[in-house]
Amino acid sequence: MSLTLPERIDQVEQRIQTAVHRAGRARDDVTLVAVTKKFSAAVICEAYSCGLRVFGENYVQEFAEKRPALSGLTEAQFHLIGHLQSNKARQATELFHTVETVDSGKLARRLNEMGRPLEVMIEVKLSPEGTKAGAAPEELPGIIEAIRSCPNLWLTGLMTMPPWNTDPETTRPYFRRLAEVARIHGLQKLSMGMSHDLEAAIEEGATHIRVGTALFGPRPKA
Numbered sequence: 061m062s063l064t065l066p067e068r069i070d071q072v073e074q075r076i077q078t079a080v081h082r083a084g085r086a087r088d089d090v091t092l093v094a095v096t097k098k099f100s101a102a103v104i105c106e107a108y109s110c111g112l113r114v115f116g117e118n119y120v121q122e123f124a125e126k127r128p129a130l131s132g133l134t135e136a137q138f139h140l141i142g143h144l145q146s147n148k149a150r151q152a153t154e155l156f157h158t159v160e161t162v163d164s165g166k167l168a169r170r171l172n173e174m175g176r177p178l179e180v181m182i183e184v185k186l187s188p189e190g191t192k193a194g195a196a197p198e199e200l201p202g203i204i205e206a207i208r209s210c211p212n213l214w215l216t217g218l219m220t221m222p223p224w225n226t227d228p229e230t231t232r233p234y235f236r237r238l239a240e241v242a243r244i245h246g247l248q249k250l251s252m253g254m255s256h257d258l259e260a261a262i263e264e265g266a267t268h269i270r271v272g273t274a275l276f277g278p279r280p281k282a
C-alpha cells in the first residue's frame with residue numbers, strides 16, 4: 061500500500077533531522093522546498109494543509125495556471141527552480157517570491173526592470189556534462205556584480221543541479237564545490253540536494269533542499 065502524504069512528509073522530515081544531527085547543524089538552517097511540478101493545485105493545497113510552506117515549480121506557464129487556485133495559501137512561498145527565459149521575466153516576478161535560476165546578467169536586468177522586489181539565487185553549472193542550464197563558476201563575478209546593481213533584486217545564494225546519479229556519493233563533490241564557491245563570494249544560501257541525495261547535500265551545507273518524488277511519489281506523465 062502506498063503511503064499517504066502526511067506519512068511521506070514525516071519520512072522526509074526524519075531524514076532531514078537525521079542529517080542535520082549528523083552534520084551538527086540546526087533543523088532551522090534547512091528549508092524544505094516541496095517540488096510540485098506536474099502536480100495539481102489540489103496537491104499543493106493538501107501539502108500546505110499538512111504544514112509545508114515553501115514550494116518549488118519549474119515552469120512559469122504551468123504555475124501560472126495553478127496560481128489562482130492557491131490564493132488562500134497566504135503563508136506560502138513560491139520558488140522558481142526551472143530555467144527562466146527572458147521573455148517570461150515579467151510573469152515570473154508576478155508569480156514567484158524567489159527565482160533560484162538566474163544565470164546571466166541580462167536575465168537579472170530583465171527581472172529588475174519589472175519593478176518588483178525579488179529574491180534571487182544564481183544557478184551554477186559545475187559540470188560540462190549534460191545540457192543543464194546555469195552559469196559557469198568563472199561567470200559568477202560578473203553576474204553577481206550585475207545583480208548587485210539591480211535595486212529590486214536581493215541576491216542570497218547559489219543553486220545547483222548536478223548531473224543525474226542515483227549514488228549520493230557521486231553528487232556530493234558537486235555540493236561541496238557549490239559551498240566553496242558560495243563562501244568565496246560571501247553568499248549564504250545553498251539550494252542543493254533532491255529526493256535521493258538530500259542527506260549528502262545537508263552534510264555539505266545545503267540551506268534549501270528541493271524534494272519532489274520523496275514527498276509526492278512519481279510525477280504524473282502528462
Ligand SMILES: *Cc1c(COP(=O)(O)O)cnc(C)c1O
Nearest residue numbers: 095141254255270271272273274
Ligand atoms: C524536479 C526537480 C527537483 C526534485 O527532484 P526529485 O528527485 O523529484 O526530488 C529538484 N530540483 C529541480 C531543479 C527539479 O527540476
